Amino acid sequence: MEKYDLIIIGGGTSGAYLAERMAKRGHSVLVAEKLPEEKVGAKYDIFHIEEKEFGRLEIPRPVKGDPAWAFEFTKNYNADPLNKFPKCQMNPIVGLHMREYTLLLLHRAEEAGAEIRCGCEFLDFTYDAAGKISGVKVVENGAETEIPARMVADCSGMAAVGRTKLPADYGVETDKLTDEDMFYVILRYVKLRQPEDYLDGSTFWAYYKAWIAPCADPAGAIIGLGACHSFDYAEKVFAELEKTVPLPPHDVIRVEKGRTPYTKNCDSMVADRFFVSGDAGNLTKSVNGEGVTSSMVQIGLAVDTLDRALRLGNTTRRYLWEINVKYNRTQGAEFAMLRALLVGVVNAAGFDEFQYAFESGIISDALLNAMNGSSIPMGAILNAAGNFMKGMATKKIRMSTVKAAGAALKNAVDISNHYKNFPDTPEGYAAWKQKADAIYRSIGKIR
Ligand SMILES: Cc1cc2nc3c(=O)[nH]c(=O)nc-3n(C[C@H](O)[C@H](O)[C@H](O)COP(=O)(O)OP(=O)(O)OC[C@H]3O[C@@H](n4cnc5c(N)ncnc54)[C@H](O)[C@@H]3O)c2cc1C
Incomplete structure (x- = not known):
């Protein structure tokens, strides 16, 4: 069986981005994604990327008419709990469809030479005689197989299926997230009843950790709220919000729920033959729990080291350590x-x-x-x-x-x-x- 340079667990935005970067450097890369292709990236519909990030991260910038593009806006209001003194910042934001954008990133990874296997679920690591990672055990089409690799990256999202399976003394934090370490996010996709209420931007109420933002339908909006503890608690906070903030009259079309890490990043993101990124490493922004581009920043800082480590055949924790240094001293310190x-x-x-x-x-x-x-x-x-x-x-x-x-x-x-x-x-x-x-x-x- 082929031994890959790098196996990436998870084909979300982080896994796809890492796969593309590493395949471009000439490494053999396999993305093992547990979901069937028709479900990839479908965990929720709309997410946002700041316009300035596309160039900085060298990721595709969808435009109107592209399947991944949903809408864009520039005005970002921050408002008080009574919504009487909003402050406005101009910061262009692009709203994208998560599934279409994930597929776009996976397609680019494939074009760069990475192999994407959907319906391929990571079960565990395999280890060599010295107790170091030697590959992964997966289940595919009902059959369990082992795939050897020189390195494995965990990009499996909040479940962090790889990181949390490692022995406690392997070199990274292996604990799972608790309810206090994540945001329970509820999104209400609504139709606004009065044209005069149609949105020209988003409004964020920090007191409630809630917002109203445009959506693909100009007559619609997304009313969102994030809270720790549970979805029930998030609903209670939403009920409080409705008492003080005069939300425009609307009809709820559909509701989406999801969770995102809201805690510190893993302080060490590397171990022997191992790297963790994305939600699996808790790399979300501390301001709002968004994690797509913040993980890409970490991957951007890591790629040179990962590339060199594989070329030199030195994929030890010690050699990979500079990834921790580069990240923690910059974005890590800021977050x-x-x-x-x-x-x-x-x-x-x-x-x-x-x-x-x-x-x-x-x-x-x-x-x-x-x-x-x-x-x-x-x-x-x-x-x-x-x-x-x-x-x-x-x-x-x-x-x-x-x-x-x-x-x-x-x-x-x-x-x-x-x-x-x-x-x-x-x-x-x-x-x-x-x-x-x-x-x-x-x-x-x-x-
Ligand atoms: C409602 C909501 C709104 C959000 N809005 C924004 C936003 O506007 N902007 C933003 O930047 N962030 C936003 N976030 C956060 C953002 O969605 C995440 O930070 C980001 O999607 C994480 O990407 P990822 O690739 O690390 O993980 P994921 O997208 O979770 O991908 C992990 C992949 O690993 C796969 N996987 C899991 N287990 C296994 C296994 N055993 N074997 C193989 N594969 C496996 C999963 O199927 C999945 O495809 C939002 C989050 C929520 C919940």
């Missing part, structure tokens, strides 16, 4: 910082304080633009600080919230610096991880 800030502020601030923050200008367009990578002008910082002080003086902001915000800021700085100091070699990892875990305990989980 960790934002997570600490968000968890601290969202957990502490009450309804009235959120309302005051929008009304007074503590939350401003400049601050929100900074979340999209722009720098914050000094005037905006001073303005926010002034309004914050005024809020304290007039008791619009509670002392306990001030303390919690201060602690969140400290945690954000600490965790960001800690990721930027991610150890150069595996030797420093145990001590680094111990400290990271201690900071994460202080950060806590989002409510």
Whole structure:
């Protein structure tokens, strides 16, 4: 049986992207996808990609008329819990059909030379006499077979079927996600009853972690909400939202439910002959749980190392370690910082304080633009600080919230610096991880 350079478990967007990048470098790549072709990428319909990401990640940019294209918009509003003081950022977003876009990426991987096998389910790893991964055991057409490989990548999504099957001391975190580590997302595809309500952009209500956004039908919208714990809890939050936010009159056409990791990324994403990416490595954005492009960023950082490792025949954890270093010191540090800030502020601030923050200008367009990578002008910082002080003086902001915000800021700085100091070699990892875990305990989980 052919021995592949790389077997990728899972043919979602992460697996397809990794397959294309590695096949382009001349490696023999097999994508083992458990679903039959007609179900690939069909877990939900619409997802978003920021326009600027297509060029940066060198991924196809569908346009109107293409099967994967659904709609696009530029205005992104962030609003208070009463929806009275929305702030607007201009950031072009493209709405895409998940199934069609996944198939497009898989097709590109195939064109680059990767082999895609649908209906091929990963069961377990095979190991050599030294206890190192030597391939995978799969079931295909009802028959179990073993396929040898020089490396295996887990891109199996939230289930992380490969990573969580590895021995606990293999070199990566092997724990499964709990209900507190994921967002339960409910999407209501609706038809708006009044033409004057048709959307010119999306609105996000941070207090509820909810949004309304355009969909493929110009007379329609997607009302979404993400919450930890359970779908039932997400429904309860939605009921609260409906009491304060005047949603436009609408009829629900269909409802989709899904889950996405909402926790820190795996700190080590490599082990001997092993790499993890995508939702399987919890690589989603800490702001909103989106994970398509953030995983591609990690893959982009990893490909040179994976390529070199395979060429040199050195696929040890030690050799692959630089992938951890490159990721954790950049996007990893940024996401960790934002997570600490968000968890601290969202957990502490009450309804009235959120309302005051929008009304007074503590939350401003400049601050929100900074979340999209722009720098914050000094005037905006001073303005926010002034309004914050005024809020304290007039008791619009509670002392306990001030303390919690201060602690969140400290945690954000600490965790960001800690990721930027991610150890150069595996030797420093145990001590680094111990400290990271201690900071994460202080950060806590989002409510
Ligand atoms: C409702 C909702 C809306 C979202 N919206 C956005 C958005 O707008 N933008 C964004 O960037 N992100 C969004 N996300 C998050 C995004 O969907 C994920 O981060 C992303 O799809 C993860 O891609 P992946 O390839 O890592 O995993 P997946 O897409 O889950 O792919 C994993 C693949 O592995 C396969 N697999 C699983 N087990 C096995 C096995 N044993 N053997 C072989 N194959 C296996 C699965 O069948 C699947 O095809 C959203 C999530 C939800 C739930």
